[in-house]
Amino acid sequence: MPVSSLHCPVCAKQINYKTSVSSILICPGCVCSYQKSEGTAQFLQQEKAVLEDMSPLRLGTMGQFEDKPFEVIGRIQYSFEKFYRNLWAVLFSERAYGWLAEAYGDYMMLQRKEFLLNASVVAKLKAGRTLELPDNKSYEVERVDINETIYMEGELPEHSKENIRFTSVELSTDNHQKALIHLLAHYKTTVYTGQLVPFKRFNFKHLRDLRDWI
Amino acid sequence: MTGFKLTSTETLPSPAVITCKGCSATIHIRAYLQTKYVACGSCRKLYTLTSTDHWSTLTSFKKTTTSPYLPVGKKGKLKGVVYEVIGYIQWKEVGPDYYWNEYTLFNPVYGYAFLNEYNGHWNYIVPTNIYPKVSDRSMEFDFDSHYYHLFLKYRATPVFAVGEFAWSITDTRTVVEEFIAPPYLLVKQKKTDSITWFQGEYTEPEQIREAFSIKAPAPEKIGIGAAQPMPFATDISSLKIFSIVAVLLLTIIHFFITFNVKEEEVFRNTYHAPAYKDPTPVVTSQFTIKEGLFSTSNMEFYLFAPLNDDWLEAEVTLINDDTGEEFQIEIGTEFYDGYDGGQYWSEGSQSSTRFLSAIPAGNYHLNIFPLKGSLSQEYNYTLKLTRNVPMWSNFFIILLILGLYPAIQWWRADSFEKQRWINSEYTI
CATH class of the missing domain: 2.60.120.380 (Jelly Rolls)
Structure with a gap:
């Protein structure tokens, strides 16, 4: 994928990006976030740099999902009270975004959904309860956790603008479909749905060096 | 846990080294951000780590003579996956005096696995997203072509721990249910905010000893393990079908000959x-x-x-x-x-x-x-x-021989299962 770049207005470090459309860029130097639009970058806020979490993935990792190639271009790293998760932003060749969720050796390919959910129902969800989403699938709640910190890197399709402290609900269906719901402030929700995918099926390239582990 | 910068995206790092706030002993952190709890083997304290500078003592374990059979930090290849032992817990059931050992294994690509050892019997257990959708009261169910029975239901508390852990190990409200279909087992771990399923398989200690290159002999087996398969076992239901078919066939052949071949x-x-x-x-x-x-x-x-x-x-x-x-x-x-x-x-x-x-x-x-x-x-x-x-004696001798093997296998299986279920408050 072609690489374009601009210089960070704060630290002057070069920020490379691959999306032609509007996106969020995180400066690799000072970790400030910018809204990119037509070659200009508008400062958003100071972010936190991602931490070492032993993920085998990195920016630039390439893979395939349902025969469509993609490249990892950004990451949001969540540290929950009891859990952690990476949401890797992936860019498919046809300029479509996806989210590759990674936690404890599980990998899910997700899409952000514009579902309107009843936030008060989401707020009452507990492990073991079921919830039907607007995709007409019945999901069972596997985990409810509170996010504590967000870290970012690379290029993201949008700024989550999430309050750092929010409730995350992980759900699954009978046939390995997955959903993530982030219950944000002011009764807003962000919903991702998708499926579990075994690591090997992605045919990853340009991973971090795994020589001692594979 | 916060605090470890991503210093290189090229390679996975060696374990981070930190100093125990309680006794200044060296502690290795292999899973970095994934690790939320650390148990120091030296001062026997369990900490929750919110950063390298923020240590909160959760509990202090009593002095123990227990030492892990698989040392923390040991690497080995088990079931085709390279694992490093990153944690050890000696558990005790809340209430009865049952103790067992659990080893936490880590691989950055495939995540976590666990080795549970009780009375010399080992189970290899991994978290799974493919699990039966059954009610909380289910005591048996058919899943993935195996019929599972509830074997144990308990809550546990750690007696001793060393190493690093991604999840809380001190929440004694966590209810664990173990369902068995030897050599397989499914474990349901229900916390207030999560339900996690694990799938496991009985594993011979020799396999573990070889995988981690341990010279010392593994703990001696006592009794029958929860998921231990019966040695030289025959599937009783298949044997039953085979025996019925064989007896029917024998009877049909005998009567055919008797009635069609004239004396x-x-x-x-x-x-x-x-x-x-x-x-x-x-x-x-x-x-x-x-x-x-x-x-x-x-x-x-x-x-x-x-x-x-x-x-x-x-x-x-x-x-x-x-x-x-x-x-x-x-x-x-x-x-x-x-x-x-x-x-x-x-x-x-x-x-x-x-x-x-x-x-x-x-x-x-x-x-x-x-x-x-x-x-x-x-x-x-x-x-x-x-x-x-007509040779009726031959008919009955063959019938006896046909019935002998199933009878022996049934008797063996019955005795074996009775021994197994001694350790359970449930019955099959």
Whole structure:
């Protein structure tokens, strides 16, 4: 994928990006976030740099999902009270975004959904309860956790603008479909749905060096 | 846990090294951000780590003589995955005095796995997203072609721990249910805010010893493990089906032969056994054994002699006049009786039968060489040959043999399962 770049207005470090459309860029130097639009970058806020979490993935990792190639271009790293998760932003060749969720050796390919959910129902969800989403699938709640910190890197399709402290609900269906719901402030929700995918099926390239582990 | 910068995206790093806030011992953190709890083997304290600078003591373990069989930091390849042992917990059931060992294994690509050891029996357990959708009260269910039974339901508390952990190990409200379908097991771990399923498999200690290159012998096996498969086991339900089919088949074949292959007398003659002389050898006239349903048939030799306190023996040769093939048999009869103390007694019989098998069709004659005991008795003896005689004894012997193996296997399985379920408050 072609690489374009601009210089960070704060630290002057070069920020490379691959999306032609509007996106969020995180400066690799000072970790400030910018809204990119037509070659200009508008400062958003100071972010936190991602931490070492032993993920085998990195920016630039390439893979395939349902025969469509993609490249990892950004990451949001969540540290929950009891859990952690990476949401890797992936860019498919046809300029479509996806989210590759990674936690404890599980990998899910997700899409952000514009579902309107009843936030008060989401707020009452507990492990073991079921919830039907607007995709007409019945999901069972596997985990409810509170996010504590967000870290970012690379290029993201949008700024989550999430309050750092929010409730995350992980759900699954009978046939390995997955959903993530982030219950944000002011009764807003962000919903991702998708499926579990075994690591090997992605045919990853340009991973971090795994020589001692594979 | 926060605090470790991503210093290189090229390679996965070596474990981070931190210093225990309690005793200054060196602690390695292999899973970095994934690790939320650290147990120092030196000062026996369990900490929650929000950053390298923020340590909160959760609990202090009592002094123990327990030492992990698999040392923390040891790497090995088990079930095709390279793992590093990053944590060890000695658990105790809340309530009863049951103790077991759990080793946390880590691989950055495939995540976590666990080795549980109780009384020398090991289970390899991994978290799974593919699990049965069953109600909280389910005690048995069919899943992935195996039938699982609830074996244990408990809450646990750590007695001792060392290493790093991604999840809280001190929440004694966590309810664990273990369902078994040996050698497999499914474990449901229900916390207030999460439900996690694990799938496991009974693993021989030798496999673990080899995987992690441990020289010391593994803890000795005591009793039967929860998911231990029965050695040399046969699937009882398959065996049951096989036995029923085999018995039915045997019965059908036997009755088919009995009703379709006619019993037929092919020779009968009576000869004189004179007194004070040995009976004369006999060469019979020719008789024919006809072709039947099968190319050969069995042959019953029947000898009758109305003797008393005497014996008669005969060496009988059946000679095929067409081929010259000979079939020899010895047949004898003896009978004694009398009174002893006013009580009648008898021994032996005046008749006897012997069998030859696989006699082909053809023209035959018999050579009979009789011998008798007491020379003073005179009587007539009869020799009769009958072919295609139903062999009920054979039928029942085969039936017994067919039933023996399933019976032994059933008895073994029953004894084995009783031993296994001693450790459970549930029954199968």
